[in-house]
Amino acid sequence: MSQMEIKNITKKFADVTALDNVTLKLEENKIYGLLGRNGAGKTTLLNLITNRIFPTDGEILVDGESVIENDSALSKLYFMTENNYYPEHMTVKKAFTWTKGFYTDFDIEYASELCEKFSLKLSQKIKTLSTGYTSIFKMILALSCNVPFVLLDEPVLGLDANHRDLFYKELLKNYSEKPKTIIISTHLIEEAAEIIEDVIIIKSGKLILKESVESVLSQGYAITGSISAVDSFTAGKNVLGADTIGGLKSAYILGHLDKSGIPEGLEVTKPDLQKLFIHMTNR
């Protein structure tokens, strides 16, 4: 039974508060989407979880143990970062055996199968890979590690639509065969919505939402009509944001919708997760 607790984490860089008192509990064997705007603090949180940087305040526990300089806790985590730590001339194949030195459950055979599926040559040098293939290489490492927590930072960067589609399929296959906790940080929210179970939204360093995708989608709705009619309907409701075109307004709301209470002339639609996210996090 693996679980992760993030307790009152604050991280300051000089006079900037990157994360502000974030508390979260991550359950075993679930796929989380870690969402936020550029600069919201997503990568800072992932760096803190994996002990690459230290919190200003608070603590992070894996199975009850602090992650700080703790090899036993850290060996349960794999972080696919934006950075590339591999030596200049290392090939893909060599990187697999090298990684197995640190992660003893690394599955070289499975990693090689994924290379075949993504047309990544085992003999290729890592530094010569394109942006897309660098993502593919790093994602294959992450999926092959067999640890309880896999953290993916922008895993589909530079991938074309076909490779993104294949990645989502292989991720779900991996997850169903060897369940684990997966945290995906991504800007492609609508695509990720199809594979994540719970969504964690960070805005300007603060946690603003942690809920199942299903629940967010069931509560989110948009109401469209004349500006005055929309304004009077939405008064007192949890309005996330609005678009106005000419005399028409669409307001995005999170809350229980009583369909019988919709005045004539107003239309209700169900926005997708990305649209709701945009309105929750716009400045």
Added chain:
Amino acid sequence: MSQMEIKNITKKFADVTALDNVTLKLEENKIYGLLGRNGAGKTTLLNLITNRIFPTDGEILVDGESVIENDSALSKLYFMTENNYYPEHMTVKKAFTWTKGFYTDFDIEYASELCEKFSLKLSQKIKTLSTGYTSIFKMILALSCNVPFVLLDEPVLGLDANHRDLFYKELLKNYSEKPKTIIISTHLIEEAAEIIEDVIIIKSGKLILKESVESVLSQGYAITGSISAVDSFTAGKNVLGADTIGGLKSAYILGHLDKSGIPEGLEVTKPDLQKLFIHMTNR
């Protein structure tokens, strides 16, 4: 009346044929989506159109004039490329006046307004911009140039969902106020589908489709059921590809659908543009 003709363009690099006999006519004041997998030849085509490289065969005409070393034709084109040609210490503001030296219709006031909307500081040095802000900077240049042809290569690279949403809105506003021909090359097909009118699909250097998005969507459908029932229904049809899970199969088809002819036990759904693209271009 501006138009562009791409006539029998072939481009070889050593023994690789990057583009193979591509012929295309681009109409005035239309938004095109140039789609293809990584390595399909999209950027090569954009480089040929803007005379950054020379074709092995064929010609490209803008208003009847060849683009090769032709300032009059090239002054009608603006290309937002992946590369950054600006000097090390140049600020955003300086880049605007500098660009106006080449593109006399460049609208500095409008460019500054867009900077405000995207929170890009005019005083910032270009080389210090993040990936997302580099895209924003280059996209603002492209939208402010006021030329008949604007070519955008991966314009939303590194942008978060909010900035992508804002970009699509500003692009449409720009297009409706000052109509022009816009070619967008992107991997985020489902988002682009909302703003492009015609789709141009390149596969392994060959043009495989040029059609309105509306027409592609109206012709594309998926049929799902037992493998044998799907196979017998799709025999002789234009099958783009298929997914199989256990004994179930979904086949993607392009063509006229006669709804009365669907056998019992088979289900019809309408895939989105990205899904159709994936099946058209999978190897």
